[in-house]
Amino acid sequence: MRDQGLLFAAGAAAQERGWHQPTVISDLDELTALTPSGSAVVVAVSAADLTSDAVQRLAAVHGAGRDVLIVTDTTPDEAIHAWLPSRCWHSLDVVEVNSSAQERLDTPGSATREVSVHPAPASLAEQAREQPMGGFADNNDPPLRASVAIADHPDERIRQEAAEDPATPPDDLAALAKDPVAKIQRLTAGNPSTPPTALAELAQNTSPRTRRAVASNPSTSPQVLASLVQDSEARVWKQAAANPHTAPAALATLTSNPDEAVRRLVAGNPGTPPELLAALSQDTDAETRRLAAQVLRASPEALAVLASDPDVAVRRLVAGNPGTPPGVLAVLAEDTEAEIRGLAAGQRGTPAEALAVLASDPDVAVRRLVAGNPGTPPGVLAVLAEDTEAEIRGLAAGQRATPAEALVRLAQDSEAHIRGKAAGNRSMPAAALTGLAKDPDEEVRLSVAGNRGTPPAALAALAQDSMTRVRAVAAGNEGTPLDALVPLVGDADTARVAAGRLTASPDTPADAFVAMAQSADEQVRTEAARHSATPAQRLAILAGDLNEDVREAVAANQNTRPPDLTKLANDQVGDVQTALLCNPNTPAEALRVISKTSDRPWKYYELALHPNAPTDVLRSLTGEPFSWIICKNPTAPLELRLWALEHGRFEEGSGPPDSWDWQIQGCEEWPEPLLKKFVDQEDWPPIHLWSCSHLSAGLIRHMAEKCLSQGSWADEYEGDCKRACLENPATPPDVIDRLAADPDPIVRLIVGSVMLRRPEFSDERAEALMRSCVHDAMTEEPEDDWDDSAKVVDDIVSDPGCPASVRAEIT
Numbered sequence: 093m094r095d096q097g098l099l100f101a102a103g104a105a106a107q108e109r110g111w112h113q114p115t116v117i118s119d120l121d122e123l124t125a126l127t128p129s130g131s132a133v134v135v136a137v138s139a140a141d142l143t144s145d146a147v148q149r150l151a152a153v154h155g156a157g158r159d160v161l162i163v164t165d166t167t168p169d170e171a172i173h174a175w176l177p178s179r180c181w182h183s184l185d186v187v188e189v190n191s192s193a194q195e196r197l198d199t200p201g202s203a204t205r206e207v208s209v210h211p212a213p214a215s216l217a218e219q220a221r222e223q224p225m226g227g228f229a230d231n232n233d234p235p236l237r238a239s240v241a242i243a244d245h246p247d248e249r250i251r252q253e254a255a256e257d258p259a260t261p262p263d264d265l266a267a268l269a270k271d272p273v274a275k276i277q278r279l280t281a282g283n284p285s286t287p288p289t290a291l292a293e294l295a296q297n298t299s300p301r302t303r304r305a306v307a308s309n310p311s312t313s314p315q316v317l318a319s320l321v322q323d324s325e326a327r328v329w330k331q332a333a334a335n336p337h338t339a340p341a342a343l344a345t346l347t348s349n350p351d352e353a354v355r356r357l358v359a360g361n362p363g364t365p366p367e368l369l370a371a372l373s374q375d376t377d378a379e380t381r382r383l384a385a386q387v388l389r390a391s392p393e394a395l396a397v398l399a400s401d402p403d404v405a406v407r408r409l410v411a412g413n414p415g416t417p418p419g420v421l422a423v424l425a426e427d428t429e430a431e432i433r434g435l436a437a438g439q440r441g442t443p444a445e446a447l448a449v450l451a452s453d454p455d456v457a458v459r460r461l462v463a464g465n466p467g468t469p470p471g472v473l474a475v476l477a478e479d480t481e482a483e484i485r486g487l488a489a490g491q492r493a494t495p496a497e498a499l500v501r502l503a504q505d506s507e508a509h510i511r512g513k514a515a516g517n518r519s520m521p522a523a524a525l526t527g528l529a530k531d532p533d534e535e536v537r538l539s540v541a542g543n544r545g546t547p548p549a550a551l552a553a554l555a556q557d558s559m560t561r562v563r564a565v566a567a568g569n570e571g572t573p574l575d576a577l578v579p580l581v582g583d584a585d586t587a588r589v590a591a592g593r594l595t596a597s598p599d600t601p602a603d604a605f606v607a608m609a610q611s612a613d614e615q616v617r618t619e620a621a622r623h624s625a626t627p628a629q630r631l632a633i634l635a636g637d638l639n640e641d642v643r644e645a646v647a648a649n650q651n652t653r654p655p656d657l658t659k660l661a662n663d664q665v666g667d668v669q670t671a672l673l674c675n676p677n678t679p680a681e682a683l684r685v686i687s688k689t690s691d692r693p694w695k696y697y698e699l700a701l702h703p704n705a706p707t708d709v710l711r712s713l714t715g716e717p718f719s720w721i722i723c724k725n726p727t728a729p730l731e732l733r734l735w736a737l738e739h740g741r742f743e744e745g746s747g748p749p750d751s752w753d754w755q756i757q758g759c760e761e762w763p764e765p766l767l768k769k770f771v772d773q774e775d776w777p778p779i780h781l782w783s784c785s786h787l788s789a790g791l792i793r794h795m796a797e798k799c800l801s802q803g804s805w806a807d808e809y810e811g812d813c814k815r816a817c818l819e820n821p822a823t824p825p826d827v828i829d830r831l832a833a834d835p836d837p838i839v840r841l842i843v844g845s846v847m848l849r850r851p852e853f854s855d856e857r858a859e860a861l862m863r864s865c866v867h868d869a870m871t872e873e874p875e876d877d878w879d880d881s882a883k884v885v886d887d888i889v890s891d892p893g894c895p896a897s898v899r900a901e902i903t
Contacts, residue, residue, distance in 0.1 A: 098136040098184075102163045105182045106134050111159065120146045132159035139164040139183075144172055148353050151175040151334050152360035152383070157310060175327065177282045177305040178275075179256060243267030248276070255279035266290040274299055281305035288313045300325040307331035318342040330354055336363035344368055352377040359383035370394035378403040385409035392417045399423050404432065411435035422446040430455040437461035444469045451475050456484070463487035474498040482507045489513035500524050508533040515539035526550045534559050541566040552576035560585040567593060574600055581607045581616060591616040595623055606630055614639045621645035632656045640666035647671035647678075654679040661685035673698035680706040687712065703727045717741055723766065733766050737773070760784040764791055771795055776806045782816035789824040792817065796827045811878040814839050818846045825852040832861060837868035838881055845888045848895075855895075862888075862898045870902060 099118060106114045114132040117123065123146055126133065133153065142164065154160040154176060163182045167173070173181060242254040242264045254260045255268045256279045268280045269290040280286055281294040282305035295306045295316045300323075306312055307320045308331045320332040321342040332338055333346050334357040346358050347368055352375075358364055359372040360383040372384040373394040382405045385398045398410045399420045410416055411424045412435045424436040425446035430453075436442050437450045438461040450462045451472045462468055463476045463484045470493050477488040477498040482505075488494050489502045490513045502514040503524045508531075514520055515528045516539035529540045529550040540546050541554045542565045554566040555576045566572050567580050567589040574597060580590035581604070591608055594600045608620035609630045620626050621634045622645040635646045635656045646652050647660045648671040657675065660668055661682035669686050672678045673695060687699055687709045696716045699705050701724060710728055713719055720740030723733040759770060760781055768791060771777050777795045781787075796817060799805040805813040814831060817823055819842070828850070832843045844862035847853035869885050878884065888894060889902065 098138070098163055098165060101182070101184055102134045102136040102161075105161060105163055106132065109159075109161070114159075114161075123149050126150075126153050126158075130158060132161065135160075135162045137162070137164060139166045139168040142168050142172060144175075144353075147172050147175045148356060150180075151331070152357055154180060154308065154334065157336060157362070175330065177308045177331070178278055178301065179282045179305075241267065243271065248273060251276050252279060256283060258283060258285045260285060262287045269294055274302070278302045278305050282309055284309060284311050286311060288316070292316050295320055300328055303328045304331045307335060310335070310337060312337065314339040314342075321345060326351075330357060333357040334361055336361055338363060340365045340368065347371055352380060355380045356383055366394070370397075373398045373401075378406065382406045382409060385413070392420070396420050396423075404429055407432050408435065411439075414439075417441070418443045425450055430458055434458045434461050438465055440465065440467040442467070444472065448472050448475075456481055459484050460487065463491070466491070466493075469493065470495045477502055482510060486510045486513050490517060492517065492519050494519065496521050503528055508536060512536045512539045516543055518543065518545050520545065522547045529554055534562060537562045538565055541569060544569065544571060546571060548573050555580060564589050574604065578604045578607050581611050584612060587611050587613040587616045591619050595619050600625065602627060609634055614642065617642045618645050621649060624649070624651055626651070628653050628656075635660055640668065644668050644671045648675055650675060650677050652677070654682075658682040658685070662689060664689060669695065670698070673702060676703055678702070678704060680704050680709075684709055697721065701725050707732065714740070723762075723770075726761065730763060730765065733762075734769060737766060737769055760787075764788060767791060768794060771798065775802075776804065776813070779806060779809065779813050779816060782813055783820055785820060785822050787820075787822055789822055792820065792823050793827055796823075796830070800830060809878060811836060811838060811881065811884075815842050815884065818842050825850070828853075837865040837872060838878065838884060840865040841869045841885065841888055844898075845891070845894070848893060859895045859897060862895065863901050866898050866901050 099116065102116055111132045114134045115130065117133065117135045118137065120137060120141065120143070126149065133150070135150065142162070150160050150162065160176065160180050161182060162176070162180060163184070165184050167183045242251065242260065245251055251268060251271060251273070252275065254264060255271070255276045260283070262285060265280055265283055265286040266289070268276055269286065271277055271280070277294060277297060278299065278301050281291065281297070281302045286309065288311060291306050291309060291312045294302055295312070297303055303320060303323060303325065304327050307317065307328050312335065314337055317332050317335055317338040318341070321329050321338065323329045323332070330353070333343065333354055338361070343358050343361065343364055346354050349355055355372060355375055355377060356379055358368065359375070359380045369384045370393060372380055374397055375381050375384070381398060381401055382403060384394065385406050395410050395413065395416050396419070398406050400423070401407055407424065407427060407429070408431060410420065411432045416439065418441045421436045421439050421442040422445070424432055425442060427433050427436070433450060433453060433455065434457050437447065437458050442465070447462055447465065447468050448471070450458055452475070453459050459476065459479060459481070460483060462472065463479070464487045468491065473488045473491050473494040474497070476484055477494060478501070479485050479488070485502060485505060486507070486509060489499065489510050494517065496519060499514050499517055499520045502510055503520065505511050505514070511528065511531060511533065512535045515525065515531070515536050520543070522545065525540055525543060525546045526549070528536055529546070531537055537554060537557060537559070538561055540550065541562050546569065548571055551566050551569055551572040554562055555572055556579070557563050557566065563580060563583065563586045567577055567586045572593070574594060577590040577593055578601070580586040581594070591611070594604045594608065602625060605620050605623055605626040608616050609626060611617055611620070617634060617637060617639065618641045621631065621642050626649070628651055631646050631649060631652045634642055635652070637643055643660060643663060644667050647657065647668050654677065657672060657678050658681050660672060662685060663669065672682055672686060683699060683702055683705050686695060696713055697718055699709060700713050700719070700722050703726070705725065705728070707729055710722055710725070710732055713722060714736070718741060720736055722728055722736035722740060725733070759767065759778065762770070764787070771794065776799065782795070804810065814834065818828060818831060828843060828846060831839060834840055834843070841862055844858045844865070847858035847861065848855060866889070889899060
């Protein structure tokens with residue numbers, strides 16, 4: 093059979109399993125690169141080419157938890173087939189290839205590649221759960237009226253599909269584990285969703301293939317796996333040896349097994365503990381040692397032994413292991429193989445002495461790795477800075493640890509890219525950077541322009557460079573003097589970068605904003621129009637700009653002169669008028685023009701709140717859907733505010749926020765006549781109004797009288813309202829007196845603590861009141877009218893001014 097047919101079958105099989113982008117392999121040599129983790133592995137290979145070693149490696153990968161599927165043209169030999177459970181095999185002489193696969197794999201190119209497959213269609217088991225059994229019956233049979241459990245389904249195909257489907261509920265799988273069909277038992281034994289109790293029963297099954305499926309299942313308990321390690325069938329206990337959930341004690345019995353394939357499985361098992369890996373690292377079999385070295389949890393002692401392994405593949409894994417200790421890396425730095433020395437040269441933990449030796453290694457690749465190692469010390473980098481290879485000198489030039497003297501030498505290198513690397517190094521001396529700023533190569537000057545250590549004078553010179561990129565990078569460097577940026581505002585290629593720096597600095601000279609206002613770039617002019625440092629004369633010119641964004645920025649600028657703002661009032665393009673309404677300095681005449689020309693509903697809302705809105709404009713708004721908000725304008729005449737509060741409209745959806753919190757925001761600053769009318773209109777005064785100390789005693793008494801007469805102070809957190817009232821120094825004594833009889837013991841406790849601070853009340857009365865209620869305040873279940881009643885009581889009792897007799901009552 094041709095490779096193309098096998099690859100097509102592999103794609104179809106992966107699709108049926110719902111695997112996305114599996115790793116497809118058609119060359120067995122690629123198996124050596126597989127790791128225990130990653131996407132599903134699909135191997136498309138002729139059964140005649142399949143070797144025992146290849147299947148053993150795949151068994152180790154599968155045992156570590158990675159999905160594996162082998163697609164063959166014919167059923168392989170039983171000895172090979174035994175290494176993996178049935179669900180990992182797909183033979184074309186047994187299972188017909190699904191010709192309706194949505195995604196056909198490309199013809200063979202590279203041996204290993206990523207492919208994309210569509211999600212698998214709904215399984216038969218899922219269909220069985222969703223449809224009555226009649227949907228699967230023969231057309232001549234009458235449909236059954238009720239669906240039945242999957243395990244009792246008469247169609248064996250449906251039960252097989254459910255036994256293999258991870259989405260099948262555990263209860264159904266437990267029932268399927270007792271199915272009379274051996275294949276269904278075996279499929280259930282391999283399903284990761286099968287409950288452990290069912291797997292324990294299947295582990296006693298007479299079929300070796302079923303027990304092998306249990307041994308490979310990641311849901312099998314360590315206790316069951318320990319028993320399977322002792323199974324009489326080799327293919328069963330080999331599978332248990334590869335399962336990462338097998339207990340260490342069970343794995344220990346296999347480390348001395350005469351079969352090297354078994355020891356390899358234990359060495360490649362991610363669940364193998366360090367002490368067993370240490371023993372396996374000295375195994376006579378090179379592949380076993382290599383697998384032990386590949387597991388990153390190997391102990392330092394084991395890695396030290398493996399560092400001297402005769403197999404280069406083992407030493408390679410040790411040298412590349414990030415957990416290899418410095419002493420072992422020093423040994424590997426002297427390895428006969430350049431590849432091993434190179435891996436040690438790139439490790440952060442390699443000792444400085446070893447790196448110094450490797451810096452003179454005859455292999456260029458080794459020296460390159462030393463030069464790029466961030467842990468290479470300055471002295472070694474100084475040596476590499478004089479290497480004959482330009483690439484190595486370039487790597488040394490980019491290292492922050494390279495000594496200044498070496499960087500100065502590299503600044504004179506014949507290779508421009510090396511000078512460029514050195515020019516971008518923050519450790520380069522300022523004098524050398526000044527010289528490099530005049531380098532004939534543009535890339536070198538570009539690196540100098542971007543170096544934060546470049547002296548201001550050199551950056552100022554680079555800001556005038558003949559190359560656009562150099563000027564732009566210099567403009568963005570925080571070290572470039574501000575006065576050097578001013579000419580760049582007129583440069584189309586650097587204007588925005590320079591303007592960004594100038595507008596962000598509080599030290600920018602005024603002439604910079606004049607230059608920005610004259611820029612050909614609309615965005616730069618907009619920034620100038622928006623900035624508070626732009627002179628008013630220049631803002632007057634920008635008010636006539638052709639760009640609406642510029643004019644809008646002028647309208648919003650509080651430094652724009654009133655006459656210029658008035659000129660902009662007739663501008664109905666874009667959001668210019670909106671910007672004027674948001675500017676607190678917009679004069680009354682401009683607001684009057686806007687009230688007559690703008691047809692935007694929101695303008696009335698903004699006009700009603702504007703501090704400069706003339707009275708005639710405000711009166712013209714009394715018929716609008718939200719005229720109530722005129723009462724919130726602090727500059728409006730009092731009689732107009734009173735009228736708006738009593739007669740104004742506030743219709744839902746009329747534009748401004750209609751929440752209660754927004755309506756009362758700032759009401760504590762209202763004049764008292766307006767506040768009194770407001771209190772009379774509302775059910776309860778807002779809580780923050782009670783704490784306003786500037787209120788008169790008469791208004792507070794008026795508010796309290798209303799609350800006391802109606803028996804409630806708020807719609808929620810009533811206790812907090814009473815506390816705010818009591819702790820307000822403007823609250824009159826008679827209000828405090830009345831609250832001393834409040835039914836809530838927490839309120840009475842607050843009254844007592846307030847009386848201690850008020851000269852109108854005696855300490856004896858206050859102390860007696862607190863003693864009489866403190867116990868109830870601390871022990872009774874509070875009403876739902878406190879935000880945090882416990883904290884209120886704690887604050888009072890823990891206060892240093894709280895009388896000792898009150899604390900004694902608590903005890």
